[in-house]
Amino acid sequence: MRTRTLTTVLAALLLLAGCAGETTPTSQDATAAGGSLTWGWHLPSTWDPVTSTVGQDVHALSLAYAALTKQDVDGNAVPALAEGWEYNATGDEVTFTLRDGLTFTDGTPLDAEAVKASLLRGRDAPDSTIGAQLGVVTDIRVDSPTEVTLLLNQPDYQIPLLLSGKTGMIVSPTAVETDVAGLATQPAGAGPFALDEYVPASHATLHKNEDYWDADAILVDDFELRVPPDPTVAVAGIQSGQFDVAVIPPAQLEAARAAGLEVDVIDVFTVRVLDVNNTVEPFDDPLVTQAISHAIDRQELVDVAFFGEGDPNWQPFPRDYLAWNDELDQLYPFDQDRARELLAQAGYPDGVAVTLTTQAENDPLAELLQQQLQEVGIDVTLEVATPGANNYVTRQYPFVVDSFSGRESPLQSLEVLFGPEGLMNLGRNAPPEIQQAIDVARSTPLDDPGYEQAVQDAVAAAVTTMPNTFLFTWPRIFARDPSVQGLEHYIGTQRFEGVTVGR
Amino acid sequence: MRALRLAVRQRAARIALAVLGVVVLLMITGEWLAPYDPLHQDTTAILAGPSAEHWLGTDYVGRDVLSRLLAGSRLSVIAAAEAVGLGLLLGVLPGLASVYVGRVFEWLSLRVMDGLMALPFIIFAIAVAALLGNGLHQAMFAVGVLMAPSFYRVTRAAAIGLRQAQYVEAATLFGATRWRVVRTHVWQKVLPTVVVTTATAMAGALLVVSSLTFLGIGVQPPAPTWGGMLASDLGYLTQRPFGPVAPALLIIVTVAALNALADAMTVDPATTQEAPDALRR
Numbered sequence: 126m127r128t129r130t131l132t133t134v135l136a137a138l139l140l141l142a143g144c145a146g147e148t149t150p151t152s153q154d155a156t157a158a159g160g161s162l163t164w165g166w167h168l169p170s171t172w173d174p175v176t177s178t179v180g181q182d183v184h185a186l187s188l189a190y191a192a193l194t195k196q197d198v199d200g201n202a203v204p205a206l207a208e209g210w211e212y213n214a215t216g217d218e219v220t221f222t223l224r225d226g227l228t229f230t231d232g233t234p235l236d237a238e239a240v241k242a243s244l245l246r247g248r249d250a251p252d253s254t255i256g257a258q259l260g261v262v263t264d265i266r267v268d269s270p271t272e273v274t275l276l277l278n279q280p281d282y283q284i285p286l287l288l289s290g291k292t293g294m295i296v297s298p299t300a301v302e303t304d305v306a307g308l309a310t311q312p313a314g315a316g317p318f319a320l321d322e323y324v325p326a327s328h329a330t331l332h333k334n335e336d337y338w339d340a341d342a343i344l345v346d347d348f349e350l351r352v353p354p355d356p357t358v359a360v361a362g363i364q365s366g367q368f369d370v371a372v373i374p375p376a377q378l379e380a381a382r383a384a385g386l387e388v389d390v391i392d393v394f395t396v397r398v399l400d401v402n403n404t405v406e407p408f409d410d411p412l413v414t415q416a417i418s419h420a421i422d423r424q425e426l427v428d429v430a431f432f433g434e435g436d437p438n439w440q441p442f443p444r445d446y447l448a449w450n451d452e453l454d455q456l457y458p459f460d461q462d463r464a465r466e467l468l469a470q471a472g473y474p475d476g477v478a479v480t481l482t483t484q485a486e487n488d489p490l491a492e493l494l495q496q497q498l499q500e501v502g503i504d505v506t507l508e509v510a511t512p513g514a515n516n517y518v519t520r521q522y523p524f525v526v527d528s529f530s531g532r533e534s535p536l537q538s539l540e541v542l543f544g545p546e547g548l549m550n551l552g553r554n555a556p557p558e559i560q561q562a563i564d565v566a567r568s569t570p571l572d573d574p575g576y577e578q579a580v581q582d583a584v585a586a587a588v589t590t591m592p593n594t595f596l597f598t599w600p601r602i603f604a605r606d607p608s609v610q611g612l613e614h615y616i617g618t619q620r621f622e623g624v625t626v627g628r
Numbered sequence: 629m630r631a632l633r634l635a636v637r638q639r640a641a642r643i644a645l646a647v648l649g650v651v652v653l654l655m656i657t658g659e660w661l662a663p664y665d666p667l668h669q670d671t672t673a674i675l676a677g678p679s680a681e682h683w684l685g686t687d688y689v690g691r692d693v694l695s696r697l698l699a700g701s702r703l704s705v706i707a708a709a710e711a712v713g714l715g716l717l718l719g720v721l722p723g724l725a726s727v728y729v730g731r732v733f734e735w736l737s738l739r740v741m742d743g744l745m746a747l748p749f750i751i752f753a754i755a756v757a758a759l760l761g762n763g764l765h766q767a768m769f770a771v772g773v774l775m776a777p778s779f780y781r782v783t784r785a786a787a788i789g790l791r792q793a794q795y796v797e798a799a800t801l802f803g804a805t806r807w808r809v810v811r812t813h814v815w816q817k818v819l820p821t822v823v824v825t826t827a828t829a830m831a832g833a834l835l836v837v838s839s840l841t842f843l844g845i846g847v848q849p850p851a852p853t854w855g856g857m858l859a860s861d862l863g864y865l866t867q868r869p870f871g872p873v874a875p876a877l878l879i880i881v882t883v884a885a886l887n888a889l890a891d892a893m894t895v896d897p898a899t900t901q902e903a904p905d906a907l908r909r
Contacts (some may be wrong), residue, residue, distance in 0.1 A: 137677060234900055356863055357863065357865055374863070374866065376863055376864050376866065377866060379866050379867070380865075380866035383866075425671055428671075428686075429674055429688075429689060429690075430670045430689075479741050483849070488849065489688045489689050491849065491852045492667065492669070492689050492849060493671070493689055494687075495850065496669050507849045507850060508762075508764065508848055509762045509845075509848055509849065511758050511761055511762045512754050512758050512845065513754075514758070514763065515756050594647060
């Protein structure tokens with residue numbers, strides 16, 4: 126680590142020598158407290174937030190990009206590039222006020238015009254993966270260099286939440302105009318860090334962006350993102366200094382603690398779920414999917430497959446999140462007799478055969494589910510998905526062990542899971558009551574006393590009518606060197622404001 | 629099988645054959661020898677250490693490891709044999725044909741084999757699984773196809789040397805057909821080389837099958853295989869540090885036995901005949 130810091134300082138000095146007269150803010154503080162942090166986490170599918178195809182890219186992208194808003198630890202939208210926002214009386218226009226003097230890491234000013242260009246590209250680019258989320262935006266009006274108004278096709282108070290993730294990350298218009306393809310490997314944002322080097326499938330090194338709007342809160346000078354270590358060597362990797370913080374599976378918790386590492390078990394949006402296509406027999410009968418849910422001993426899944434880390438769950442959000450609906454807890458409790466009854470009612474008194482698809486061999490979760498379902502007469506054949514198969518698009522597998530990481534907006538989450546075009550709605554159908562409930566919540570201001578109830582009603586409308594079978598919450602587990610301090614537990618995107626490294 | 633007969637005179641080969649005999653026995657009787665149902669889960673006793681009840685402990689969902697190892701022998705070995713069989717078929721016949729059929733076939737087959745040799749095993753197997761579906765036969769098809777060049781090369785090399793042999797030329801002069809020459813005079817000389825290559829390839833195939841199941845390609849869960857067990861055990865080293873030892877040992881011992889047998893068979897028969905004791909150090 127020390128060698129790397131020295132190398133960085135030397136490189137910075139050489140750069141200074143070569144660029145006399147230019148200022149390199151990062152080099153000035155390279156020797157100051159803060160040092161370098163290496164994070165074992167997944168590299169993004171691309172460094173362009175508009176074309177990113179993987180949900181978890183948001184963690185890596187938020188190192189290089191800033192959005193108009195950001196999520197706090199509880200998942201609420203708080204100011205970021207925009208110091209505030211205001212809706213009109215009817216809720217179909219929202220004006221964001223930008224901070225003064227913002228710039229991208231490529232030197233381009235980040236003003237209202239840049240925000241407009243970036244969001245419109247996100248909505249309209251043919252290869253955009255965030256176009257659907259921005260479909261509600263009919264136009265964008267620049268009111269002044271620091272004021273930009275989004276015109277919406279319906280009252281929608283979710284916009285500040287929506288824009289706190291990939292959807293709201295602002296990309297430099299200069300980079301888009303000069304080399305839009307280059308964004309895949311060279312981000313051009315205004316985030317807390319600027320990219321120095323990116324080696325796909327290996328690592329990315331970044332340095333602190335002194336022009337970041339919240340630069341004072343960034344206390345490390347250099348940041349390295351490395352592909353997560355193999356679980357079997359994760360602990361050794363942190364002990365040896367290869368990583369400062371790394372994601373580990375529950376099976377490594379004991380080893381990490383025994384090695385004297387700090388362990389953060391973070392309750393995040395992610396839940397394990399069975400995707401179900403309700404247009405395929407026997408899942409076209411809701412009694413069958415209810416029987417499946419009753420047949421599953423969720424606590425056993427948590428205890429055996431995840432060493433007790435996680436909570437049994439019947440809905441797509443973790444407890445303590447505002448969208449959590451208390452009435453849905455124990456919606457289909459573990460009851461094998463009830464499961465058999467429901468199967469008989471559905472016309473399968475002697476049981477039924479199904480194929481359950483899993484993403485990997487040696488998946489204890491799938492193997493446990495197989496045994497649990499078999500005990501009530503559901504004969505499960507396990508099948509490993511073809512590598513690279515995108516079942517959300519092909520929908521070739523009707524019954525799949527999956528996970529779902531909530532989006533920045535709880536209503537966006539519901540649309541992904543249950544919307545008629547939702548990626549995880551394998552049947553691509555939904556009763557209209559769900560959309561009606563979502564629309565009611567969408568048109569309710571976030572600070573309205575009835576907002577939480579409206580969201581929870583939408584969750585209930587969806588969970589009680591759709592086949593997706595939620596299993597349990599799946600915490601994010603970090604092991605870190607004890608010298609890493611200040612790591613906050615974010616329910617959504619992990620952030621590094623206030624984090625220091627002592628070694 | 630003169631090569632095998634001669635090899636048996638060596639102690640290493642006899643030990644290797646004994647080990648392989650045990651493996652074959654396990655393959656045939658493993659399922660019946662298993663003390664428990666290899667698929668039965670006991671979630672109250674996961675990742676347990678060795679005990680009187682479970683000699684090799686239990687795995688991540690409480691299944692008896694010994695039973696899974698025994699039951700997994702058949703699938704692991706059959707998978708490797710399937711790949712080697714396909715490699716033999718796709719390698720040996722074109723290898724002989726490339727020498728005796730004609731220049732066009734020779735040129736074409738050489739280019740195809742060169743192309744196959746350039747493909748990496750694992751990547752090709754993943755691509756085949758993506759194309760044909762993720763299953764044992766699909767994965768073994770991929771492995772078998774990529775093994776073909778090894779058989780092709782050694783068969784062709786041996787056959788080329790024999791083409792100019794005096795007794796082959798004499799047979800041709802006496803009017804023997806090309807088919808008769810190949811069947812009577814060439815094949816018997818090529819066979820020992822092919823047998824040696826088969827033993828080596830079998831060892832390689834076992835490793836590749838293990839690697840592929842390690843990566844989740846090929847065998848569908850919860851069917852046990854040695855490679856699959858090794859992969860899953862590695863994820864629980866903290867809880868069962870000895871876990872990977874048993875499946876790894878089985879793979880190592882079987883592969884070593886196959887390699888030892890192949891080595892013994894490559895020893896010059898003449899030398900072996902004259903001084904067999906010298907090789908029994």
